Amino acid sequence: MILDLKKLKLRKINEQLQGIDRKINDRNFTIINPEGNHAVCAGLTEELNVNIKGHVGYYCAGMNQKANITIEGNVGTGVAENMMSGKVHVKGNASQSAGATAHGGLLVIDGDASSRCGISMKGADIVVKGSVGHMSGFMSQAGNLVVCGDAGEALGDSLYETNIYIKGKVKSLGADCVEKKMDKKHLKKLNILLKEANIKNHKAESFKRYGSAKKLYNFKIDNISNY
Amino acid sequence: MCGIVGIYLKTKKFEKNLGKMLSGMLNNMESRGPDSAGFAVYKNSDKKEYKYSLCINNLDFNKFKKDISKKIRNLKLNQYSDHVIVRTPEIPKKFIKFINKELPEVSIVGYGHSIEIFKQVGNPKDVVKKFNLESFSGTHGIGHTRMATESAITTEGSHPYSTGEDECLVHNGSLSNHNNLRRELKKKGNTFTSENDTEVAAGYVSNSLSNNNSLKKTLVSGLKDLDGFYTFIAGTRKGFAVVRDEIACKPAVIAETKNYIAIASEFQAMAHLPDVNDAKIFEPEPGVVYSWGN
Numbered sequence: 001m002i003l004d005l006k007k008l009k010l011r012k013i014n015e016q017l018q019g020i021d022r023k024i025n026d027r028n029f030t031i032i033n034p035e036g037n038h039a040v041c042a043g044l045t046e047e048l049n050v051n052i053k054g055h056v057g058y059y060c061a062g063m064n065q066k067a068n069i070t071i072e073g074n075v076g077t078g079v080a081e082n083m084m085s086g087k088v089h090v091k092g093n094a095s096q097s098a099g100a101t102a103h104g105g106l107l108v109i110d111g112d113a114s115s116r117c118g119i120s121m122k123g124a125d126i127v128v129k130g131s132v133g134h135m136s137g138f139m140s141q142a143g144n145l146v147v148c149g150d151a152g153e154a155l156g157d158s159l160y161e162t163n164i165y166i167k168g169k170v171k172s173l174g175a176d177c178v179e180k181k182m183d184k185k186h187l188k189k190l191n192i193l194l195k196e197a198n199i200k201n202h203k204a205e206s207f208k209r210y211g212s213a214k215k216l217y218n219f220k221i222d223n224i225s226n227y
Numbered sequence: 228m229c230g231i232v233g234i235y236l237k238t239k240k241f242e243k244n245l246g247k248m249l250s251g252m253l254n255n256m257e258s259r260g261p262d263s264a265g266f267a268v269y270k271n272s273d274k275k276e277y278k279y280s281l282c283i284n285n286l287d288f289n290k291f292k293k294d295i296s297k298k299i300r301n302l303k304l305n306q307y308s309d310h311v312i313v314r315t316p317e318i319p320k321k322f323i324k325f326i327n328k329e330l331p332e333v334s335i336v337g338y339g340h341s342i343e344i345f346k347q348v349g350n351p352k353d354v355v356k357k358f359n360l361e362s363f364s365g366t367h368g369i370g371h372t373r374m375a376t377e378s379a380i381t382t383e384g385s386h387p388y389s390t391g392e393d394e395c396l397v398h399n400g401s402l403s404n405h406n407n408l409r410r411e412l413k414k415k416g417n418t419f420t421s422e423n424d425t426e427v428a429a430g431y432v433s434n435s436l437s438n439n440n441s442l443k444k445t446l447v448s449g450l451k452d453l454d455g456f457y458t459f460i461a462g463t464r465k466g467f468a469v470v471r472d473e474i475a476c477k478p479a480v481i482a483e484t485k486n487y488i489a490i491a492s493e494f495q496a497m498a499h500l501p502d503v504n505d506a507k508i509f510e511p512e513p514g515v516v517y518s519w520g521n
Contacts, residue, residue, distance in 0.1 A: 035499075037495060054504065055508070076478075076493060096478075114510050115513065133512075
């Protein structure tokens with residue numbers, strides 16, 4: 001079914017996709033003329049395939065559950081923010097805070113993602129085929145961030161248990177983020193993610209793994225005089 | 228939050244449509260700034276005459292015409308609602324002195340050989356209509372929709388700010404060291420008409436340009452001297468430049484085609500532009516100055 005954002009109001013389209021009847025079999029939708037609108041496909045909760053033809057604005061596919069959403073264009077701030085499950089595939093570039101606070105699901109970005117990609121993520125997997133901007137993975141708590149290109153300044157600042165895999169150069173590491181040994185289990189997970197993102201030209205072995213040094217987890221009594 | 232937009236034509240193809248393109252961009256940025264709006268349009272310049280963009284406020288146009296005609300020679304006037312574009316060979320020093328002394332209710336919005344500048348409180352759609360922006364042609368233009376944060380909703384608090392000949396600046400963000408910087412710039416001879424932080428940034432740019440620094444070099448120094456959150460578009464007779472602070476909380480997106488460069492806070496501002504779906508679209512990187520035509 002084709003949904004035209006030039007003819008239908010955004011709220012009408014989102015309500016239709018959010019309120020889909022479980023018994024209906026036609027679960028393939030195409031949204032045309034998105035024209036940079038915000039919150040397109042926010043809050044979907046069913047197994048649907050939605051193809052958005054064009055560039056979208058902020059918070060596209062936010063809070064997604066189960067749905068498989070493809071954007072044939074660029075996305076604004078906060079694509080798939082707080083995603084719980086499902087898959088979001090951006091064929092262009094993503095603006096800042098892609099996948100922010102996402103708990104689950106897979107976000108694939110074919111182009112670059114700008115600053116704060118995966119900020120405070122809580123369990124999702126994010127695969128970026130290009131590069132990411134500064135402060136990516138900031139305070140991220142769980143999940144995996146895979147970057148086939150380079151990472152900007154302060155990568156993984158104050159992160160918790162997220163694994164960050166970078167193929168290219170890292171401009172600088174944030175506080176408490178260090179390079180870590182790539183174990184078999186990490187290679188296995190990375191291989192699965194590369195496969196899910198349909199990436200064939202990068203081998204898991206060519207990535208470096210970064211994670212938390214865990215020095216910020218507990219208060220150090222030696223620092224008491226600073227407070 | 229505010230909305231900023233700009234369009235620079237690389238070829239002559241869309242010169243007649245510049246106003247139409249810019250007005251669509253401003254209309255689409257209403258959601259980011261419903262309090263006031265403004266724009267500057269640059270047209271091919273006539274070196275022999277100056278153009279003064281004036282806001283006559285509540286003054287009757289005919290009275291204004293009568294008063295100004297007594298003192299200023301070779302006048303041509305174009306009225307757009309409460310704004311008037313005055314064309315005259317009279318040099319800025321004399322003209323500004325005359326206005327300030329004889330017509331204190333009139334405010335000077337900007338001047339130069341090429342720039343025409345308009346701004347007013349109200350919804351962007353109404354402001355754009357009031358000044359008939361769609362009818363404008365030109366080589367490049369800059370616009371702003373304001374959601375007022377640090378100073379009141381007034382004409383003086385609206386953007387663009389023009390603090391030098393054919394110069395203007397629009398801003399999304401807020402500056403934290405503008406009071407200090409205003410004091411320093413006043414010592415260097417700059418004058419200010421508002422308490423607005425953006426006017427200080429515009430003054431900073433004008434001051435640097437008057438010392439023969441390029442626009443690019445000026446904005447690179449600005450990264451060090453201007454403290455706060457910002458995306459700026461700074462316009463001159465030849466073109467414009469854009470810069471975001473290094474934290475880059477304030478958005479910007481650029482679309483480039485073979486005929487134009489468009490810049491806006493959000494893509495939706497440029498969704499109506501011709502060939503935009505085939506444009507190269509990218510975000511300006513934090514702390515990097517991008518300039519065209521300068």
